[in-house]
Amino acid sequence: MVQTAMRSGWGRLAMAVLGALIYAVGINFFVTPLGLITGGLMGLCQLIRSGILLALHMDAPSFDFAGLILYAFNVPLLIVAYRLLGRQFFRNTLICATAYTVFLSAVPVPAAPIVDDVLTGCLLGGVISGVGSGLALTSGCCGGGLDLLGLCLSKKGVQTTIGQFNLFFNVALLAACGLMFDVPTLIYSVLNVVITSIAIDRSHRQSVTVQVLIFTKSNAPELGQYIMENLHRGITRWEGAGVYTGEPTHILCVCMNKYEIDDFREVLQRIDPKAFFIVQEGVHVSGGFERRLS
Secondary structure, eight states: OHHHHTTSHHHHHHHHHHHHHHHHHHIIIIIGGGTOOOSHHHHHHHHHHHHHHHHTTOOOOSSOTHHHHHHHHHHHHHHHHHHHTOHHHHHHHHHHHHHHHHHHHHSOOOSSOSSSOHHHHHHHHHHHHHHHHHHHHHTTOOOSHHHHHHHHHHHTTOOOOHHHHHHHHHHHHHHHHTTTSOHHHHHHHHHHHHHHHHHHHHHOGGGOEEEEEEEESOOOTHHHHHHHHTSOOOOEEEEEEOTTTOOEEEEEEEEEEGGGHHHHHHHHHHHOTTOEEEEEESOOOOSSOOOOOO
16 A cells, blocks of 8 residues: 555655654654653754753643754755755655644643653654654655755765664764763663664665666566666676576666665566566665665
8 A cells, every 4th residue: 555655746745744643653652751852853852842841940731842943943954955855855845844843743742651661662662753754755755854964965975874874963962961861861762763763774765775686588678678767777687597497597687776676576577477586685886876865
């Protein structure tokens, strides 16, 4: 169902808004009630919110206005995104960032933690919020913040994933948190940040580069044409032979991102049902390979 929705522009946007809702549920249901700080620009906004409440001697309200602070920070980042990432991505990100703010403000923060065990709540909050952010990124949108800044840096050629970029920023952020909170809160916040970063990278499939080896006995040009004309990827071709049958086999080597695998699998099944392919994740590609992050 998710892959079907991704085939249309409005379907992708709907999935991005769903990702924003999932993110807000992870933060407001699990992270905020435990008094933990999440990572990224949202974590900075949480610190600012806590400082405001502390200065005014106010109790935490039923809604978390850190999302409103986040939206204010997103304005200059959206201007940069408009110049680097294009109008369509800017439009989608503006809608998605607005959805993040609305859901973070609308999803109620429980008066008491839903999960009593801090470690369990920390892990659940990290996984849920990370999957939500990753879904939005996979849909070609993001909620702003460091995700948007990381995309801009990646577009400029910086060799880092979105999750890794968040992790680097969070080291400095959590160092500052250590001055405001006790040691257990700091440790659990660090764990939440790490889990969230991992979940983002695993959910944002465009950031995962894979090597695909296709083995086919068909010499039809349709497969190569699809890869070059639709995926816009280069192909290296080898000629081999089956050891048992001795029949000639064509071996195609292609590098693409994990998001492109789904469409490729359907086309390969249609063109040559007897072909098979091997996918190797975690490859590092440099040079002329085009990284498509949205």
